[in-house]
Amino acid sequence: MTDIQHYGSFIAAILVFQAVPGAGTLAILEATARDGRRAGMAAVLGTLAGDGLFMVAAVAGLAALMQAHAEVFQALQWFGAAYLAWLGVQLLLSRPGTAGAADPARPRSRWRYFRRAFLVSLTNPKVMLFFVAFFPLFLRADASPATLPVMMLHVTVLSLAYQTALVLAGNWVAQRLKAFPGARVAATRLAGVALVGLGAQLASRIR
Numbered sequence: 001m002t003d004i005q006h007y008g009s010f011i012a013a014i015l016v017f018q019a020v021p022g023a024g025t026l027a028i029l030e031a032t033a034r035d036g037r038r039a040g041m042a043a044v045l046g047t048l049a050g051d052g053l054f055m056v057a058a059v060a061g062l063a064a065l066m067q068a069h070a071e072v073f074q075a076l077q078w079f080g081a082a083y084l085a086w087l088g089v090q091l092l093l094s095r096p097g098t099a100g101a102a103d104p105a106r107p108r109s110r111w112r113y114f115r116r117a118f119l120v121s122l123t124n125p126k127v128m129l130f131f132v133a134f135f136p137l138f139l140r141a142d143a144s145p146a147t148l149p150v151m152m153l154h155v156t157v158l159s160l161a162y163q164t165a166l167v168l169a170g171n172w173v174a175q176r177l178k179a180f181p182g183a184r185v186a187a188t189r190l191a192g193v194a195l196v197g198l199g200a201q202l203a204s205r206i207r
Contacts, residue, residue, distance in 0.1 A: 003143035004151060010138040014155055017130075018162040023084050023198055024050075027120045028163055030091070030191050031113040032170040040167035042110035043117035048159055050121025054128040055152045058135070074206060080123030081203040087116070088195030091188050131155075 004010055024047040032040030121127065135151055 003140050003147040004138050005140050006138055010151075010154070011158070013134070013138075014158045015162065017134075018159055023120045023124065023195065024117065025166065026191055026195055026198075027087075027113075027117040028166055029170045030188075031117070032167050033174045033188070033191075035110075035113070036174075037167055037171045039110055039113045040170060041164070042113040044160065044163040044167060046114040046117030046119075047121045047163065048156060049114075050118045051127060051159065052152070052156060053122065055131050055155065058128045058131040059148050059152070076123065077202065077206045081199045081206065083119060083123050083199075084202065085196050085199030087120070088192040088197075088199065091192030091195065094188060094192075 028040055028043045028047065031043035135148065138151070139147060
């Protein structure tokens with residue numbers, strides 16, 4: 001990886017970025033708690049798809065276009081904040097009798113969890129700006145054209161590993177909460193409050 005400078009720091013930065021809780025983490029844990037590992041992995045793939053799209057857009061220079069047209073960036077920010085708050089309200093209004101548990105009569109499509117996580121990721125344009133600032137930090141001036149795709153692959157593989165571990169841990173916790181319906185309801189409500197709060201926090205920072 002000679003074209004990636006400070007390789008150890010590059011790996012560490014990716015892991016730290018993943019470890020910071022955010023809307024994507026909440027979407028993955030919520031899907032896992034509701035319908036198990038497969039639903040959680042569908043959410044993981046949705047998050048990775050959204051991040052991948054942002055990485056491609058960042059490399060293609062779309063971030064510069066968004067910065068040049070502030071109204072586009074601001075509209076995406078408002079949409080993202082509203083969408084997160086809407087997801088939170090949905091959790092807060094979910095029926096206590098079914099919160100956090102799968103309903104055999106009404107199986108939830110894994111595609112639904114993929115789509116939800118993808119939209120959560122896609123409505124956070126700051127992720128793309130992060131990648132615009134992040135990649136040059138570890139890119140040699142004389143790097144080959146193949147270096148950026150290699151860096152993107154690193155981000156994707158490490159994100160997949162971390163988020164898969166998150167699903168397994170979340171499922172382990174959810175299984176042990178099955179005997180405590182009240183705890184499941186409280187966890188669902190807490191996730192709803194967290195999403196609404198995150199949406200409000202993002203909205204308060206929009207300029």
